[in-house]
Amino acid sequence: MKNTTIIFGISALAIACAPFALNTYWVDVLNNVGLYAILALSLNIILGHAGLFHMGHAAFYAIGAYTAAILNTTYGVPILWLMPVAGVLAGLFALVVARPIIHLRGDYLLIVTIGIVEIVRIALINNVFDLTGGANGIFGISRPSVFGFKITKPQHFYYLIWGFAAATIFLLLRLEHSRFGRALLYIKEDEVAAGGSGINVPQLKLIAFVIGAVWAGMTGTIYAAKMTIIAPESFSFAESVVLFTIVILGGSGSIPGVILGAFLLVGLPELFRGLAEYRMMVFGAAMVLMMIFRNQGLVPPAPKHYAIKPDLRAGGAQ
Amino acid sequence: MNKRLITLGCLTLALLVLAIGPAWAKTIRIGLMCPLTGSWASEGQDMKQIVELLAAETNKAGGIDGAQVEIVIEDDGGDPRQAALAATRLTTKDIAAVIGTYGSSITEASQNIYAESGILQVATGSTAIRLSEKNLPLFFRTCPRDDEQGLVAAKTLTSLGFSKIAILHDNTSYAKGLADEAKALLEKDGKTIVFYDALTPGERDYNAILTKLKSADPEVIFFTAYYPEAGMLLRQKMEMNWNVPMIGGDATNNPDLVKIAGNKAAEGYMFLSPPVPADLDTPEAKAFMTAYQGAYGSAPGSVWAVLAGDAYRVIAEAIAKTGDTSGEKLAAYLKANLKDFPGLTGTVSFNDKGDRVGDLYRVYKVDANGAFVLQP
Amino acid sequence: MEEFFQQLTNGLAVGGIYALIALGYTMVYGVMKLINFAHGDLFTIGAYLGLTLLLSFGLFDKIGPLAAVGVLAIMVMILVAIIGALLERVAYKPLRRSPRLTAVVSALGASIFFQNTIMAIYSPKFLVYPHDILPKMAVNILGLDVPIIRILMFLTSLALMAALYFFIQKTKIGTAIRAAAIDQGAAKLMGINVDRVIMLVFCIGPALGGAAGLMVGLYYGQVNFSMGWMYGLKAFTAAILGGIGNIPGAMVGGLLLGVIEALGAAYISIAWKDAIAFCVLILILIVRPTGLLGERVAEKV
Numbered sequence: 001m002k003n004t005t006i007i008f009g010i011s012a013l014a015i016a017c018a019p020f021a022l023n024t025y026w027v028d029v030l031n032n033v034g035l036y037a038i039l040a041l042s043l044n045i046i047l048g049h050a051g052l053f054h055m056g057h058a059a060f061y062a063i064g065a066y067t068a069a070i071l072n073t074t075y076g077v078p079i080l081w082l083m084p085v086a087g088v089l090a091g092l093f094a095l096v097v098a099r100p101i102i103h104l105r106g107d108y109l110l111i112v113t114i115g116i117v118e119i120v121r122i123a124l125i126n127n128v129f130d131l132t133g134g135a136n137g138i139f140g141i142s143r144p145s146v147f148g149f150k151i152t153k154p155q156h157f158y159y160l161i162w163g164f165a166a167a168t169i170f171l172l173l174r175l176e177h178s179r180f181g182r183a184l185l186y187i188k189e190d191e192v193a194a195g196g197s198g199i200n201v202p203q204l205k206l207i208a209f210v211i212g213a214v215w216a217g218m219t220g221t222i223y224a225a226k227m228t229i230i231a232p233e234s235f236s237f238a239e240s241v242v243l244f245t246i247v248i249l250g251g252s253g254s255i256p257g258v259i260l261g262a263f264l265l266v267g268l269p270e271l272f273r274g275l276a277e278y279r280m281m282v283f284g285a286a287m288v289l290m291m292i293f294r295n296q297g298l299v300p301p302a303p304k305h306y307a308i309k310p311d312l313r314a315g316g317a318q
Numbered sequence: 319m320n321k322r323l324i325t326l327g328c329l330t331l332a333l334l335v336l337a338i339g340p341a342w343a344k345t346i347r348i349g350l351m352c353p354l355t356g357s358w359a360s361e362g363q364d365m366k367q368i369v370e371l372l373a374a375e376t377n378k379a380g381g382i383d384g385a386q387v388e389i390v391i392e393d394d395g396g397d398p399r400q401a402a403l404a405a406t407r408l409t410t411k412d413i414a415a416v417i418g419t420y421g422s423s424i425t426e427a428s429q430n431i432y433a434e435s436g437i438l439q440v441a442t443g444s445t446a447i448r449l450s451e452k453n454l455p456l457f458f459r460t461c462p463r464d465d466e467q468g469l470v471a472a473k474t475l476t477s478l479g480f481s482k483i484a485i486l487h488d489n490t491s492y493a494k495g496l497a498d499e500a501k502a503l504l505e506k507d508g509k510t511i512v513f514y515d516a517l518t519p520g521e522r523d524y525n526a527i528l529t530k531l532k533s534a535d536p537e538v539i540f541f542t543a544y545y546p547e548a549g550m551l552l553r554q555k556m557e558m559n560w561n562v563p564m565i566g567g568d569a570t571n572n573p574d575l576v577k578i579a580g581n582k583a584a585e586g587y588m589f590l591s592p593p594v595p596a597d598l599d600t601p602e603a604k605a606f607m608t609a610y611q612g613a614y615g616s617a618p619g620s621v622w623a624v625l626a627g628d629a630y631r632v633i634a635e636a637i638a639k640t641g642d643t644s645g646e647k648l649a650a651y652l653k654a655n656l657k658d659f660p661g662l663t664g665t666v667s668f669n670d671k672g673d674r675v676g677d678l679y680r681v682y683k684v685d686a687n688g689a690f691v692l693q694p
Numbered sequence: 695m696e697e698f699f700q701q702l703t704n705g706l707a708v709g710g711i712y713a714l715i716a717l718g719y720t721m722v723y724g725v726m727k728l729i730n731f732a733h734g735d736l737f738t739i740g741a742y743l744g745l746t747l748l749l750s751f752g753l754f755d756k757i758g759p760l761a762a763v764g765v766l767a768i769m770v771m772i773l774v775a776i777i778g779a780l781l782e783r784v785a786y787k788p789l790r791r792s793p794r795l796t797a798v799v800s801a802l803g804a805s806i807f808f809q810n811t812i813m814a815i816y817s818p819k820f821l822v823y824p825h826d827i828l829p830k831m832a833v834n835i836l837g838l839d840v841p842i843i844r845i846l847m848f849l850t851s852l853a854l855m856a857a858l859y860f861f862i863q864k865t866k867i868g869t870a871i872r873a874a875a876i877d878q879g880a881a882k883l884m885g886i887n888v889d890r891v892i893m894l895v896f897c898i899g900p901a902l903g904g905a906a907g908l909m910v911g912l913y914y915g916q917v918n919f920s921m922g923w924m925y926g927l928k929a930f931t932a933a934i935l936g937g938i939g940n941i942p943g944a945m946v947g948g949l950l951l952g953v954i955e956a957l958g959a960a961y962i963s964i965a966w967k968d969a970i971a972f973c974v975l976i977l978i979l980i981v982r983p984t985g986l987l988g989e990r991v992a993e994k995v
Contacts, residue, residue, distance in 0.1 A: 025407040100980050111934040115972035122969040125489045135491040231423045248799045277354045281810035287803025288785045295792035359818035516965035522914040525704040526956040527964050533697050546820050578916045580825040
């Protein structure tokens with residue numbers, strides 16, 4: 001326990017100081033890493049904790065980003081105020097679409113979620129309800145401001161994104177150890193036994209789905225604010241695959257693992273830039289190698305230990 | 319297990335060194351942002367070849383005012399998010415100006431980044447109207463805008479005497495923009511648009527779409543998207559024995575169109591495009607064609623990559639004439655002093671918005687041998 | 695009505711290809727419970743290898759189109775089968791005892807690797823099969839002009855699927871494959887060499903995918919390094935639609951998906967056709983959670 005605290009502290013410190021040591025480009029790479037880390041953490045609730053095969057997370061991310069972008073550009077609402085709205089809308093959408101499909105088995109759920117992300121993308125491209133701007137997307141999204149301070153530079157965004165990431169991590173740690181988190185773990189390990197112990201399996205799965213979607217929607221707001229232009233191709237199936245890979249590669253169900261996964265999956269293609277057109281080839285091979293050498297993920301979640309109450313132990317152990 | 323991990327770590331480190339490597343030298347650095355991977359990799363790799371060729375020529379001739387030119391290339395992957403990163407990376411590399419990129423939405427994701435760093439940007443294939451309507455003083459492009467092409471398209475379709483027109487696009491920013499532009503103009507002109515829809519790019523079988531198109535019975539199909547799909551459409555149209563004429567936008571200007579469709583199916587196909595160097599008898603265009611043939615053994619792929627060459631040439635010209643590499647000075651020169659510069663695709667001048675001026679569009683027709691023939 | 699039948703044949707032609715690729719997904723899934731996302735790229739490799747072999751041997755001039763296509767198909771299938779087996783050995787075998795999704799990520803990595811390797815070897819340009827190597831005749835069926843190649847292509851996919859079905863159902867090796875699909879441990883106890891069965895499955899599935907790639911190359915003419923991604927996704931959809939792990943299901947799913955796409959494009963909207971196909975898929979799965987022909991197996995407890 002002590003060790004992990006130290007590692008956590010050092011990495012937090014390193015992340016907080018990074019912008020002073022790096023040039024703008026690497027700061028912006030870290031911004032992307034941060035965004036993907038938050039998104040992957042939100043997917044981790046669904047995929048890692050509840051064990052639902054979900055490969056369409058970009059759909060919720062897209063809904064959040066578009067909600068924020070549309071309300072910001074048409075009504076001029078400051079973009080960061082829209083975070084809760086975007087989250088709620090993404091959550092509602094998740095609730096509506098996930099309800100009828102939550103009972104599907106593993107791979108069937110996988111293709112349905114792929115279907116959802118494709119349907120959302122096609123709807124966005126076709127300018128559904130005349131709101132989404134078609135393939136052009138939405139542009140001219142205003143920069144966010146915090147207490148009157150306008151955020152424009154990558155260095156500013158860095159603290160916004162990683163601040164939000166820190167909040168996310170804190171809340172997820174709480175969630176993981178809560179009654180709800182433990183119930184999810186039970187479902188993932190043994191659905192039938194969990195049901196038999198009185199856990200309402202479909203309901204908990206649905207809640208996990210909605211929480212993940214809300215968080216992705218909120219992250220979408222930050223993405224929209226950072227890019228100032230959003231277009232449907234940023235929310236494709238391939239993007240969902242990246243998130244899915246981050247979670248599995250990092251160690252499904254493990255918060256430090258998922259963050260490390262985000263560093264590798266977003267960072268490596270940038271490191272390989274020197275290889276020009278061969279960089280994605282090397283990247284693909286690296287993915288296979290990492291899975292072979294760390295097949296539980298890079299940092300698999302530590303097995304749960306619960307201290308047994310002293311009086312129980314005194315009575316039980318011989 | 320641990321040993322393997324260490325090896326893996328060392329490999330990663332080695333690659334890191336490789337990536338950050340090249341030493342700094344006292345030269346003029348010009349950035350090139352293009353799609354080296356992803357769906358438009360062939361355009362991007364062509365852009366790279368052309369710009370590198372031209373830069374090598376400059377350097378062989380003694381550089382710009384004695385300074386050697388170095389091209390710094392970043393891959394945008396044809397994706398807005400990657401483009402933003404590539405742009406940020408270029409801004410840290412001490413470049414005088416940047417060339418690129420191909421797709422409009424990709425360019426858009428990078429515009430603000432260059433603008434905020436005071437770097438001159440000359441886009442090459444990004445034709446969306448709004449890119450130059452944002453008051454970005456350092457933004458230029460060597461390609462014409464969609465509204466101009468829409469105008470030419472409507473005029474051409476009208477002058478050929480068609481009145482029942484089918485419009486097909488592919489829902490990309492560019493193709494949809496052109497389709498909308500042409501549709502509005504044609505409808506204002508009293509023409510009937512009997513069909514307006516989008517195909518999915520990247521597929522192989524477009525028979526379902528052609529069957530539907532046929533039942534709408536148009537006199538002509540105006541196709542605003544890219545050459546691979548145009549080639550497939552022509553090929554499958556011929557297999558259906560349907561002889562309706564098809565006219566395309568400038569994104570179908572690629573010799574691969576004929577390769578895909580076959581000479582027989584492509585014969586008679588017409589498209590609008592800025593002229594390719596092979597059709598110009600300016601000395602610049604001829605010299606370029608010979609040099610490209612000599613270096614790579616074939617003719618350049620599409621006109622879009624050649625426009626990157628033009629972007630390089632105007633930047634080099636501006637640096638040579640002003641003796642300066644600051645974005646504002648270069649931009650001022652390009653707007654005020656560069657008039658009728660002999661480019662690879664005809665003369666180049668820019669207006670106040672940074673758009674290329676002049677009547678750039680020509681109509682091409684494919685002949686029986688599959689060659690693109692400039693129409694008078 | 696004529697248009698309807700025309701669209702139906704359009705859909706069946708596309709669906710035949712989907713079905714052939716879907717078989718590879720379904721077979722691998724049946725035995726390994728693995729979604730082999732690299733399968734679409736094996737299809738692309740088939741298309742490219744076909745082109746290379748065709749150009750380098752000039753078979754069409756020497757032995758005539760029909761024999762040439764046959765020889766070419768056999769060569770492509772063997773080569774792609776070898777690549778498939780290698781893929782299994784390198785990327786999946788070390789992961790047999792890992793969590794299921796680990797192998798999925800490995801497959802995604804392999805897919806990225808294949809795609810970019812093809813791009814590096816063959817250039818990112820669209821490559822084209824020679825024109826006019828196949829006869830371009832059409833026959834008149836019920837008032838419709840249907841190109842002969844299309845019929846041949848459709849019949850070939852049906853023949854391949856039927857051959858596979860009988861192989862799995864009637865031969866001893868097929869029985870071994872089915873046994874391994876049901877319970878690997880028990881199959882081992884019965885003296886079945888499960889490793890070899892898996893190797894075999896990874897030869898047959900990719901071989902069929904490679905054949906589909908060759909057919910697409912020959913018929914549509916145009917090949918591109920990224921084409922496998924979309925075909926792979928469609929074929930995976932088809933396999934799920936029919937009930938993954940089930941061979942007749944893959945055929946039905948593939949054909950049905952092709953027809954839904956064609957009719958959706960014809961009568962609703964071309965731009966929305968993929969969305970329509972996915973909507974139908976979701977509706978079918980809500981009603982039949984294991985696909986059309988999938989068995990309702992109780993989850994192992």
